[in-house]
Amino acid sequence: MTNLDGLNNEQREAVLHDKGPLLILAGAGSGKTRVITHRIAYLIDELDVNPYRIMAITFTNKAAKEMRDRVDSLIGYGSEDVWVSTFHSTCARFLRRHGELLGYDRNFSIYDTDDSKNVIKEICKRFNIDTKKIREKSFMIDISNAKNELIPPEKYLLAIGNSARDQMTAKVYAEYQKQLKANNAMDFDDLLMNTVRLFREFPEALRYYQQRFQYLMVDEYQDTNKAQFEFIHLLANYENEDGDIEHNLCVVGDDDQSIYKFRGADIRNILDFEKVYPNTKVIKLEENYRSTNNILTAANEVIRHNLARKDKRLRTQQEDGQPLICTTYEDDRGEAADIAGEISRLVVSGQESYEAFAVLYRTNAQSRAIEEQMVYQGIPYRLVGGVNFYSRREIKDCLAYLRTVDNGVDSQQVKRIINVPKRGIGLATIDAIDAYALEHELDFFEAIRRCRNIPGISRACEKLERFVAAIEGFRNVQKTSNLQQLINTILEDTGYWDTLNDDPETKDDRLANLQELINKAVAFEDEHPEDPSLSAFLSEVSLVADIDSMDPNEEKVTLMTLHSAKGLEFDHVYMVGMEEGLFPSDFGGLDQEEIEEERRLCYVGITRARKTLHLSHCNSRFLRGEKSYNRPSRFLRELPRHVVTMRGSRGSRYLSEDETFSKPKPKYEDEFTRSDYSRTNPDNFSNNSFLSDDLPIKKKSFDASAKSAGTLEALLGSSIKRGSDLYKTPTPTASPSGDLGYGVGDKVKHVKFGIGTVTSITMGSKDYEVTVDFPAGTKKMLASFAKLVKVD
DNA sequence: ACGCCGACCGTCCGA
DNA sequence: CGGTCGGCGT
Numbered sequence: 001m002t003n004l005d006g007l008n009n010e011q012r013e014a015v016l017h018d019k020g021p022l023l024i025l026a027g028a029g030s031g032k033t034r035v036i037t038h039r040i041a042y043l044i045d046e047l048d049v050n051p052y053r054i055m056a057i058t059f060t061n062k063a064a065k066e067m068r069d070r071v072d073s074l075i076g077y078g079s080e081d082v083w084v085s086t087f088h089s090t091c092a093r094f095l096r097r098h099g100e101l102l103g104y105d106r107n108f109s110i111y112d113t114d115d116s117k118n119v120i121k122e123i124c125k126r127f128n129i130d131t132k133k134i135r136e137k138s139f140m141i142d143i144s145n146a147k148n149e150l151i152p153p154e155k156y157l158l159a160i161g162n163s164a165r166d167q168m169t170a171k172v173y174a175e176y177q178k179q180l181k182a183n184n185a186m187d188f189d190d191l192l193m194n195t196v197r198l199f200r201e202f203p204e205a206l207r208y209y210q211q212r213f214q215y216l217m218v219d220e221y222q223d224t225n226k227a228q229f230e231f232i233h234l235l236a237n238y239e240n241e242d243g244d245i246e247h248n249l250c251v252v253g254d255d256d257q258s259i260y261k262f263r264g265a266d267i268r269n270i271l272d273f274e275k276v277y278p279n280t281k282v283i284k285l286e287e288n289y290r291s292t293n294n295i296l297t298a299a300n301e302v303i304r305h306n307l308a309r310k311d312k313r314l315r316t317q318q319e320d321g322q323p324l325i326c327t328t329y330e331d332d333r334g335e336a337a338d339i340a341g342e343i344s345r346l347v348v349s350g351q352e353s354y355e356a357f358a359v360l361y362r363t364n365a366q367s368r369a370i371e372e373q374m375v376y377q378g379i380p381y382r383l384v385g386g387v388n389f390y391s392r393r394e395i396k397d398c399l400a401y402l403r404t405v406d407n408g409v410d411s412q413q414v415k416r417i418i419n420v421p422k423r424g425i426g427l428a429t430i431d432a433i434d435a436y437a438l439e440h441e442l443d444f445f446e447a448i449r450r451c452r453n454i455p456g457i458s459r460a461c462e463k464l465e466r467f468v469a470a471i472e473g474f475r476n477v478q479k480t481s482n483l484q485q486l487i488n489t490i491l492e493d494t495g496y497w498d499t500l501n502d503d504p505e506t507k508d509d510r511l512a513n514l515q516e517l518i519n520k521a522v523a524f525e526d527e528h529p530e531d532p533s534l535s536a537f538l539s540e541v542s543l544v545a546d547i548d549s550m551d552p553n554e555e556k557v558t559l560m561t562l563h564s565a566k567g568l569e570f571d572h573v574y575m576v577g578m579e580e581g582l583f584p585s586d587f588g589g590l591d592q593e594e595i596e597e598e599r600r601l602c603y604v605g606i607t608r609a610r611k612t613l614h615l616s617h618c619n620s621r622f623l624r625g626e627k628s629y630n631r632p633s634r635f636l637r638e639l640p641r642h643v644v645t646m647r648g649s650r651g652s653r654y655l656s657e658d659e660t661f662s663k664p665k666p667k668y669e670d671e672f673t674r675s676d677y678s679r680t681n682p683d684n685f686s687n688n689s690f691l692s693d694d695l696p697i698k699k700k701s702f703d704a705s706a707k708s709a710g711t712l713e714a715l716l717g718s719s720i721k722r723g724s725d726l727y728k729t730p731t732p733t734a735s736p737s738g739d740l741g742y743g744v745g746d747k748v749k750h751v752k753f754g755i756g757t758v759t760s761i762t763m764g765s766k767d768y769e770v771t772v773d774f775p776a777g778t779k780k781m782l783a784s785f786a787k788l789v790k791v792d
Numbered sequence: 793a794c795g796c797c798g799a800c801c802g803t804c805c806g807a
Numbered sequence: 808c809g810g811t812c813g814g815c816g817t
Contacts, residue, residue, distance in 0.1 A: 135802095365804085365808085426794080542807095797815090798814095
């Protein structure tokens with residue numbers, strides 16, 4: 001029996017819905033994952049639906065994993081047969097199986113933005129396009145948008161326009177697709193577009209999947225683009241034996257949390273759902289189980305400023321709770337220092353633990369200032385986003401070898417590694433091979449094989465032949481070995497390990513990263529006994545993001561962008577950098593639509609908080625190496641006054657040189673304790689009197705604020721450039737062992753290598769590097785990835 | 793072929 | 808600021 005206790009009326013109604021289209025408008029924190037998982041359980045347990053016929057689609061691996069776990073724990077037998085996956089992984093799997101119909105080999109490569117950019121670069125060069133005038137990136141954006149709209153190159157001009165620029169884009173787009181096809185590669189957008197093409201052009205393939213997946217559930221439906229809409233729409237059009245079309249499609253979303261317009265999300269998909277599926281049952285979930293009443297009041301009030309939305313209002317049975325705290329800081333450093341200090345105090349005094357806190361910002365660039373203070377004050381933190389593990393140079397190099405071994409015709413990968421490590425093969429040689437390949441319609445690797453026929457590069461031939469022999473050697477290794485052995489052989493035989501010595505600064509990091517890649521390969525083979533192939537591994541690796549490896553149970557403060565925070569929740573949330581130009585961010589003319597999207601992002605941020613919410617802005621901050629002065633964000637003024645406590649200017653003075661962070665006592669501690677000057681005077685919220693002026697320190701900041709209305713030149717003239725002596729290098733002296741839960745000499749357990757002894761812990765550039773003696777040998781790994789657990 | 797250095801430039805969000 | 812790229816010298 002599926003247990004429906006603890007569900008409210010609307011939730012229960014959604015769970016009990018069996019056939020036909022269902023639209024669940026689920027406000028933030030209204031328990032939508034709970035509804036989806038219970039509904040899956042109900043379908044299986046009560047309606048005898050075969051788990052094999054149920055598909056649940058999400059956007060991120062993290063959401064998929066969470067759903068998977070909850071489905072597994074809710075359903076006993078057969079839960080593993082429920083298809084729970086992301087759009088991209090699902091399409092990749094469909095295409096591995098049926099891609100031959102479209103002319104792709106089953107082990108096609110999946111290109112990330114870097115790979116795509118390289119292809120575009122080559123094309124621009126070939127077409128003599130001045131990339132100073134039109135950037136590669138703008139082609140990529142246009143092409144991506146076209147793909148999301150399911151517009152193929154040959155229809156581009158018809159669909160988009162016929163300007164000179166459009167014609168150029170259409171030409172580049174067509175060539176780009178040709179190149180990808182020749183390389184047996186797809187980019188992220190191709191995964192969707194090609195799956196839709198497969199469905200449209202091969203009805204028997206579509207029919208196969210329609211029959212298999214008779215119950216569809218889509219999470220975060222407000223973020224779907226046209227291609228995703230079409231994918232779902234086609235799949236849901238299953239005609240049963242009686243010739244009826246049931247549309248057993250359940251979509252869940254919240255138009256107020258649509259924040260991915262920039263990558264093609266079309267909010268109309270959710271707003272028009274009822275028009276597309278006339279018999280849709282609509283259920284609104286408006287009861288929030290996450291936040292205090294004050295936080296919800298603020299969220300409701302802010303989002304109310306948007307015009308294009310479905311009317312709804314979150315409500316809760318919780319009490320008002322703490323007021324929101326809105327703080328003005330002198331600069332970004334003071335902001336970071338103060339927040340770090342506050343977190344530190346609350347944790348040291350035993351009231352809270354680190355994982356209860358999150359610091360959210362608009363752009364990844366803002367993380368640096370926060371990080372510095374976290375390190376400085378000895379606070380363990382986890383940084384989500386930034387440079388993806390898989391986009392690091394050494395990882396990409398290694399993956400390029402693996403792809404070359406796996407997918408012989410991927411010229412991009414071959415070009416990446418042909419001279420890495422250095423083999424004395426230069427640009428002139430590569431160009432000559434390229435020209436030959438083009439002329440004879442060969443892939444790059446095949447052209448290398450025939451280097452003896454290519455004029456002008458005879459001197460490089462011997463080196464080229466050695467390279468070919470090496471790759472073929474690896475292909476032989478692959479036939480008889482597992483992934484770990486293959487990677488080790490490649491890094492060993494090519495001398496890649498040795499090249500790390502070239503830069504002693506980064507050596508340890510890169511070594512640990514490669515070791516971690518090997519660990520991932522080992523884990524992959526372990527988890528996928530049914531298909532531990534190189535292709536499958538590379539596919540998975542291409543489709544994971546940093547946030548997917550985030551473990552919310554680690555005792556660390558979380559630092560991430562507002563976008564990354566969607567779907568997560570924390571007891572205490574700090575939204576920093578609430579400033580005009582930054583948030584809402586202004587990149588040349590903010591129109592109403594963009595403002596509303598930013599406001600939704602603000603709404604998402606506010607609704608992440610369970611108990612307390614801090615919002616802050618700075619009078620000045622460093623942006624792209626320059627000091628800039630921004631006014632407080634309009635979103636601050638949209639907060640209802642009666643739930644907000646104002647704090648005046650703080651953090652203008654930094655920690656002095658002699659203060660160590662074993663005693664992280666800011667000089668302005670006095671002002672902290674006096675912080676009950678906080679008040680809720682409504683008049684304080686007009687822009688001019690945003691800062692009150694009854695304290696000397698505030699007076700100063702008021703001046704700065706008034707200045708910001710003046711000319712930019714005047715400000716820059718008087719601005720103090722960031723002197724290196726102002727910023728001391730943070731020295732992490734806190735014992736790492738305290739943060740990790742283990743130390744040198746402790747016995748720890750690793751998921752693959754078993755129990756070993758920690759022999760050293762050092763601070764890498766981004767994370768702790770832990771060296772452990774396992775029975776299988778000594779391994780060096782990154783703490784955040786290795787997930788080591790202390791054992792007694 | 794390759795490494796160094798200065799000029800230039802983009803500015804965000806992400807599967 | 809930090810990453811990239813082209814020019815130049817070796």
